Amino acid sequence: MSGTRRETGxxxxxxGVEVTAYAGQTIMEAADEAGVYIPRLCDHxxxxxxxxxxVCTVKAxxxxxxxxxxxxxxxxxxxxxxxxxxKMRRDLVEMLFHEGNHLCxxxxxxxxxxxxxxxxxxDMTETTRFPYLEPCRPLDASHxxxxxxxxxxxxxxRCIRASQxxxxxxxxxxxxxxxxxxxxxxxxxxAETDAEVTDHAISQEVCPVGCIIRKRVGFVTPIGERExxxxxxxxxxxxxxx
Amino acid sequence: MSELPxxxxxxxxxxxxxxxxxxxxxxxxxxxxxxxxxDVDRSPLTxxxxxxxxxxxxxxxxxxxxxENVHVLHDFRRNCDVLIALGQCAIMxxxxxxxxxxxxxxxxxxxxxxxxxxxxxxxxxTTHNVPNDPALPLLLDEVYPCSQVVEIDYQIxxxxxxxxxxxxxxxxxxxxKFRGFExxxxxxx
Numbered sequence: 001m002s003g004t005r006r007e008t009g010x011x012x013x014x015x016g017v018e019v020t021a022y023a024g025q026t027i028m029e030a031a032d033e034a035g036v037y038i039p040r041l042c043d044h045x046x047x048x049x050x051x052x053x054x055v056c057t058v059k060a061x062x063x064x065x066x067x068x069x070x071x072x073x074x075x076x077x078x079x080x081x082x083x084x085x086x087k088m089r090r091d092l093v094e095m096l097f098h099e100g101n102h103l104c105x106x107x108x109x110x111x112x113x114x115x116x117x118x119x120x121x122x123d124m125t126e127t128t129r130f131p132y133l134e135p136c137r138p139l140d141a142s143h144x145x146x147x148x149x150x151x152x153x154x155x156x157x158r159c160i161r162a163s164q165x166x167x168x169x170x171x172x173x174x175x176x177x178x179x180x181x182x183x184x185x186x187x188x189x190x191a192e193t194d195a196e197v198t199d200h201a202i203s204q205e206v207c208p209v210g211c212i213i214r215k216r217v218g219f220v221t222p223i224g225e226r227e228x229x230x231x232x233x234x235x236x237x238x239x240x241x242x
Numbered sequence: 243m244s245e246l247p248x249x250x251x252x253x254x255x256x257x258x259x260x261x262x263x264x265x266x267x268x269x270x271x272x273x274x275x276x277x278x279x280x281d282v283d284r285s286p287l288t289x290x291x292x293x294x295x296x297x298x299x300x301x302x303x304x305x306x307x308x309x310e311n312v313h314v315l316h317d318f319r320r321n322c323d324v325l326i327a328l329g330q331c332a333i334m335x336x337x338x339x340x341x342x343x344x345x346x347x348x349x350x351x352x353x354x355x356x357x358x359x360x361x362x363x364x365x366x367x368t369t370h371n372v373p374n375d376p377a378l379p380l381l382l383d384e385v386y387p388c389s390q391v392v393e394i395d396y397q398i399x400x401x402x403x404x405x406x407x408x409x410x411x412x413x414x415x416x417x418x419k420f421r422g423f424e425x426x427x428x429x430x431x
Contacts, residue, residue: 005323049295097334101340101343103330103332103334103336103337103339103340104401104430104431105336105337105401105430105431106329106337106340107431110430110431111431116430116431119430120425120428120430121425123422123423123428125422125423125428126397127389127393127394127395127396127397128325128333128334128387128389131390132334132335132339132387134335134343134388135343135344136343136344136345136346136347136350137343137345138246138345138346139345151343174314190375230291232425
């Protein structure tokens, strides 16, 4: 970190823990550097912030804000790990499970899935209060190396931002409004686009669920040995504090 | 100190693969410990087809795909103080619920049955009909998770849940010590 940046540093608190931030940093960026994990789904390191999933909602000065887009402010008191906030986050994650077709037992991303891992972290084990919407969504396996199972898409938009900003392609984009909003490709199907399996948007780290599938690598790592089978989501950030 | 009276449990398999009942057997030798706490009433494990008396705990595997499943589930709710949904099929429909969302189909159930009995590439069905014997339970339009049919008290996630989480949950419920799951035991797959 540059010396000039350090000079403009200021402090604020997250759950009573003093955190240092620098001008222009969001609450989440400062928290990540300080080893305080704020749950998130649509935000991803290296991509511009979107603030749409609201799983990262924290209370700053008594107001609910998205930690991934809200700038940190000097002296701010942020609440993160509270019973109330975690319940709201759990409800959000639960609703995402209900809005798509998230069948963990048949999903090759199971164990690497951030939605599933977030459900584990937030203890999503109570009997559901919502109906399963079970939408009929398309599966696009036209590309020789990539498949899209949009049943699992949670509209986080990470593929859109990765394709536009990192790959410079714009393969993915939103279509529709409200509950009908979907991620679509800029062609008749994926094979008609210039998407390549080497694109950042297609890499395993970008799609948090099992929507973007790289063919022929699905079960290279067996279930039980995958990323979130080894530990909770966010633990690599929390370990910075230890 | 006098021993506690034994609790009664019942189990049933609805629309599922019976894997969750097999997972109950994964409790292994601890089953002996569990059997000190419970008597098993209506269950495929005892082959009892009806409740002989009211039960403390009912354990349901699988979701509801036909009318018989709904009857069995209502019967369990009536006869059990606590009802547990065991595994992903009971919790959210699981694999059988894949027939609910067959894309581009206005009648997913019809398409599913036609594929299974008439049009499927490897089907050898000389009648070219979908089985329709009156003895067969009427299929529901969709596969429903148990919680959409009756009230469920607890659910044990997993496909199938491991023997450890089943044993841990049951033994804690039976001794009044259940305070939720250990986080590292929770698996949806």
